[in-house]
Amino acid sequence: MQLVTWNTQWCCGLDGKADPKRIVDGARALAGPGGFDVLCLQEIAQGFEGLQGAPRDQPEQLAMLLPGYQLFFGAAVDEYVPGASGTLQRRRFGNLIATRLPVRQVEHHRLPWPADSAVPSMPRMVTAVTVEAPGLGLVRVMTTHLEYYSPRQRMAQAEALRALHAEACEHATTPPAPSEPQLPFFAKPHTAQAILCGDFNLAPSEAEYATIQRAEAAAHHRWHDAWPLVHGDAPHAPTFRLFDRTYGPEPISCDFCFVDTTLVPHVRDIRVDGATRASDHQPVGLVLG
Incomplete structure (x- = not known):
């Protein structure tokens, strides 16, 4: 199973052009000849023509x-704003999963958004x-993009x-009582086998990184971060600020x-495309076998 995850910056490259085809081509190149089975993209826009690259x-x-x-x-931002003609226009911004499986x-799932007046947020x-x-x-x-x-x-x-x-793991081990197939209560396909990917806006040294991986009592x-499963103690390959230093001095x-x-036993490879400039982030490819 080949998966590619990429914060696309609304498919806007470092040249200022918004080009979804360039993103798809880059993801295919990272996946290799067999192509990707699942593509997880963050910062996908609909109705945000005012962003760079229109x-x-x-x-x-x-x-x-x-x-x-x-x-x-999955639109994290889903709102109606006044348009040029004076009518309200819908615009959405969020994550997208594409799969051939x-x-x-x-x-x-909406994530918590506690008030914090000191900074902008969405x-x-x-x-x-x-x-x-x-x-x-x-x-x-599962794919996400944290604050x-x-x-x-x-x-x-x-x-x-x-x-x-x-x-989700509790549902997988203790599923609900059975129901008739034609009803919304019909049993759902729960599984503990899961992948969580995306742009977490945090470094491996930060507390949130450990929080995500912390085990519940007796669970x-x-x-588990897939990178050390493949590369051991080798530092993570940089995925942000590699070429564009707008948001900080170092990758x-x-x-x-x-x-x-x-x-964990099925993780075969994880790699980063460190050359593409189709976004301000680099794509990550994961292989399970």
Whole structure:
């Protein structure tokens, strides 16, 4: 199973051009000849023409670029604002998962957004798509983008990501009572096998990184950063500020792939494309086998 995750900066490259095709081509190049089974993108825009590069309807553009894939757009920002004609216009901004694997369930979870008047902030969410992966069975793929400016909000969101996974694992081990297939109560395909990926806006040295991976008391399941599973003590390859130093003087790693304990033995590779300039972040590729 090949997965690519990428904060696309609304598909806007360092040349100022918003080009979803360049993102798809870059993700395919990172995945290699077999292509990706799952593509997780952050900062996808719809109705935000005022952003640099004047992005258009990016979920629609990506759907055209990815025939054979199902796309699921989770808008953390979903609002109506006055347009040029005086009428209210909808605009959305968030995460997108595209997959060519069979899909069994789709969930969108809003993450905590505690008030913090000292900094700008926006709503954050996590999209989860449960797929059937060859050789692995059901795998819940979750992608997110945590708050950049507010440590308080980011820590609350890190706690929520751990709690969401713990809840899903409980459902997998103690499923609800059976119901009739035609009812909404019909049993859902829960699984503890899961991947959590995206832009976490934090370095491995920060407290939120440890919080995400902290085990609950007597719990078998928890998140594990896939990078050290493959590369040992080698530092994470930088994924942000590699070329554009607008937000800081040094490159850092803040885009990660975490896997549940059950998937640790299946992690085969994780790598970063350190050359592309199709976004201000670098894409990360994860291989499970």
